[in-house]
Amino acid sequence: MTVEARTLAAVPRSPETAWPIESVLFGTALAVQRIPWIDLPARALGLRRLTREELTRQLFVHLRRTNSDELVELRTPFGVFLTPLSQEVATGLLGQVHSAGACESPVGLTAAGRRYGISAHAAPPLPGKELAGSVGPAVRAAVDQAAAARSADGTLPWPQWSRITQRLARSAVLGAAAADDTLLSEILTAMIQAGGSRREQNLAEALYRRLVPYLSAPEGAAARIVDARARPEQAVPVLAHVLALVSGAVGESAAQALALLAVLPPVAGTDPVERALGMALRHYPPLAATVHRVRSPFQWNGMAVRAGTEILHSTAWLRELDGWQDESDGSASLCAHPSACPAAEAARAVTRAFLGALTQSLHPVLYAPRLHPDRLPHALEPQSLKIALADRSGFQADGSVSVGAAVGLSLRDGDHAAAHHAALARRTAGRLEEQAGALVECAQSSEWNNDAVGEHFRMVLLGHAERCFAAAADMQRTADRLAR
Numbered sequence: 029m030t031v032e033a034r035t036l037a038a039v040p041r042s043p044e045t046a047w048p049i050e051s052v053l054f055g056t057a058l059a060v061q062r063i064p065w066i067d068l069p070a071r072a073l074g075l076r077r078l079t080r081e082e083l084t085r086q087l088f089v090h091l092r093r094t095n096s097d098e099l100v101e102l103r104t105p106f107g108v109f110l111t112p113l114s115q116e117v118a119t120g121l122l123g124q125v126h127s128a129g130a131c132e133s134p135v136g137l138t139a140a141g142r143r144y145g146i147s148a149h150a151a152p153p154l155p156g157k158e159l160a161g162s163v164g165p166a167v168r169a170a171v172d173q174a175a176a177a178r179s180a181d182g183t184l185p186w187p188q189w190s191r192i193t194q195r196l197a198r199s200a201v202l203g204a205a206a207a208d209d210t211l212l213s214e215i216l217t218a219m220i221q222a223g224g225s226r227r228e229q230n231l232a233e234a235l236y237r238r239l240v241p242y243l244s245a246p247e248g249a250a251a252r253i254v255d256a257r258a259r260p261e262q263a264v265p266v267l268a269h270v271l272a273l274v275s276g277a278v279g280e281s282a283a284q285a286l287a288l289l290a291v292l293p294p295v296a297g298t299d300p301v302e303r304a305l306g307m308a309l310r311h312y313p314p315l316a317a318t319v320h321r322v323r324s325p326f327q328w329n330g331m332a333v334r335a336g337t338e339i340l341h342s343t344a345w346l347r348e349l350d351g352w353q354d355e356s357d358g359s360a361s362l363c364a365h366p367s368a369c370p371a372a373e374a375a376r377a378v379t380r381a382f383l384g385a386l387t388q389s390l391h392p393v394l395y396a397p398r399l400h401p402d403r404l405p406h407a408l409e410p411q412s413l414k415i416a417l418a419d420r421s422g423f424q425a426d427g428s429v430s431v432g433a434a435v436g437l438s439l440r441d442g443d444h445a446a447a448h449h450a451a452l453a454r455r456t457a458g459r460l461e462e463q464a465g466a467l468v469e470c471a472q473s474s475e476w477n478n479d480a481v482g483e484h485f486r487m488v489l490l491g492h493a494e495r496c497f498a499a500a501a502d503m504q505r506t507a508d509r510l511a512r
Contacts, residue, residue, distance in 0.1 A: 040332035043110055045101045046091065053087055055104030081406035088113065088345050099331070102340075106141035109319070109340035110333065115350055118341050121328055122320060122366035125339070130324045133223065134364040137317040137340065139407070145223030146315065147272035149365035150265040152253055156373025159249040159270065163378050166199035166207070166248070171385045174417060177501060180508030182393065182416030188501055190279055191494070193382075197275040200378050201267065202239075203247020210494060211487045212238050213275065214472065216268060227474075234477050239264050249374060270371040273362045276314050277375035278382055281361075283410040284308040285383055290394035290415065292401050301383045305376070312408050313361035316344040320364070390417040453507035457500040464496035 046054070091100055091113055098113040099121070112118035125131045136146045152159055170192055177188045184192075191210075199207040206212060215238055219231035243263060246254045249270055253263050288304040295303065320339040325332065343360055362376070363369035395414040399405070471489040476482035 040327050040330055043099060043101045043331055043333070044095055046095075046103070048103075050087070050091065050100075051103040054102045055106065084345065085348065088342075088349055092349065104141070106137075107319070107338055110337050111340045111342065112346070115346045118346060119366050122339065122341060124328055125320065125322060125326060125333070126366055128326055130322055130326045131339075132321040132323050134318045134320045135223065136315055136364075137319050139316065143319065145220045146318070146364055147220055147269050148223070148265070149363055149369060150269040150371075151365075151367075152249075152266050152270060152370045152374070154252055154370060156370040156375075157377050159252055159370065159374040160200065160377035160381065161252075162248060163200040163381055166196055166204070167378075167381050167385045169199070169207075170196040170382060171389070174386065175390060178417055179505060182418050183395065183414055184417060185501075186411050186413075187497065189283065191497065193279040193282065194275055196382060197271060197278050197378070199248065200278075201249045201271045201274055202242045203250065205247065206242055208491075208494075209238070209487070210490045211471075211483065212271075214486075214490070215483075216272060216275075218472075219268075220272060230477055234483060235268060236261075236264050238483065239267055266371070269363075270374055273369075273371045273375040274378050277362060277379040280314060280410040281305065281308050281312075282379050282383055283413055283415070284312050284408050285379075286386075286392040286415050287394050287399065287408065287413050288401075288404075289383075289387065290392040291399045301387060302380065305380055305383060307404075309361040309376070310347055311344075311404055313343050313347075315361060315364055317342045318364040386417070389420060391420055392416070393418050450507045450510035453503045453510060457503035457507065460496045460500035460503065464493040464500065467493035467496065 091111075092098060095113060098117045100111055100113065102109050102111050112121055122131075133148050134146065136144045138144065173192045173195070174184060174189070177192065178184055194210070194213050195207050198209060198212060202209075202212075212235075215231060215235045219228060219235055222228040222231055242250060243254055250263070250267055253266055253270075282305075285301070285304040285308040288307050289300060292300070292304060292307075294300060318341045320341065322333055322335055322337040322339065325335045327333070341364070359365075359367075359369045359372040362372040393416040395416060397405075397408075397412065399408075467489050471486045471493065476486040
């Protein structure tokens with residue numbers, strides 16, 4: 029080989045760029061996700077291949093077939109993305125850029141192309157299962173609360189479910205003392221959403237102040253993390269990451285797993301809870317797509333990746349193309365870091381324990397949406413689920429639900445009086461919910477972020493809101509009983 033040939037061979041090549049029509053189609057696939065009704069004609073005519081999900085899938089299949097590197101640059105209205113077309117390529121590329129410190133903190137990308145902040149990876153110093161080793165009391169308390177908060181038809185409204193599961197997450201990570209600290213979750217969520225902005229630093233300082241008191245006598249996962257990391261400033265980012273992932277998993281992924289448990293047929297030799305949770309994390313990963321911005325140039329497999337390049341990791345689509353292969357710990361579903369994340373493993377372990385305890389005494393019954401185990405939808409929004417938690421003793425073979433013995437009413441005016449008082453109770457519940465919402469809105473004001481006094485007052489507001497929500501739920505249950 030001549031000197032000139034060797035020199036040319038040593039020059040790194042640029043990533044292959046998609047054809048303009050391919051980039052246009054990909055950008056269009058993102059844009060049409062913002063039009064929810066666009067699939068209705070195709071679905072009404074039974075033309076599944078013309079739905080948004082199927083067209084996007086066909087585009088990925090085409091790109092994989094026409095790009096030998098399984099890596100292509102796509103130019104869209106939402107940005108220019110270097111897009112791995114297989115999970116193996118994505119893991120290798122992102123692993124190298126993150127290990128070299130050449131990547132900024134990743135952000136999430138919705139199916140419609142909107143970006144949002146996600147929890148910054150901070151690896152715990154211990155395996156995830158060890159972090160989740162003492163969640164039994166918190167799980168039992170959450171199950172009791174879920175059973176008590178059900179409506180007359182057995183359903184648990186999303187606000188109630190969310191409050192119970194977020195309480196479980198705080199208790200599992202920081203101990204029983206943090207169970208009612210709703211302000212902690214509010215600050216953490218706001219900090220994640222403010223990722224990359226000036227407000228993030230202020231919220232990070234507020235989160236630090238909020239977490240430090242729990243480190244003086246740590247419980248739960250915090251006790252194990254603090255034992256391994258002596259200084260609070262080292263433990264706080266790790267605890268924030270663990271709490272964020274556990275909160276998302278026990279809230280959203282657990283609800284999706286319950287919906288799947290309600291419709292999946294049993295399989296001999298498999299744990300139904302483990303199977304449903306694994307399917308929820310694979311088919312409906314909380315991080316369906318992430319964007320990783322390269323801040324300094326590097327080379328990968330003889331390819332030059334420029335500074336400023338944005339790598340798009342389409343987790344959900346790559347899994348579907350690879351045949352939904354199983355995943356041992358759910359890391360890629362919950363954390364954007366390419367290596368296995370103990371915090372994600374802990375989140376899955378806590379969620380598994382919660383679902384196992386919940387389904388020992390209660391049976392999930394899915395009212396909406398209608399799911400077929402062989403034709404699962406591409407998306408399953410947790411907030412859209414209507415699931416009844418029926419007592420095992422009250423679950424009938426015909427699918428009807430009983431959540432306990434009916435309460436006899438003794439009212440002088442008979443049925444008319446019962447209906448009248450039921451209507452009054454519903455109106456009272458509505459007013460209480462409105463008041464709770466107004467208190468939460470007031471507590472979210474940034475004016476309470478400046479010092480510890482403001483944070484304490486916000487906690488007072490959120491405490492009042494929590495009591496209003498609880499009273500509203502009690503009034504709604506009373507109305508349901510009266511209306512029987």
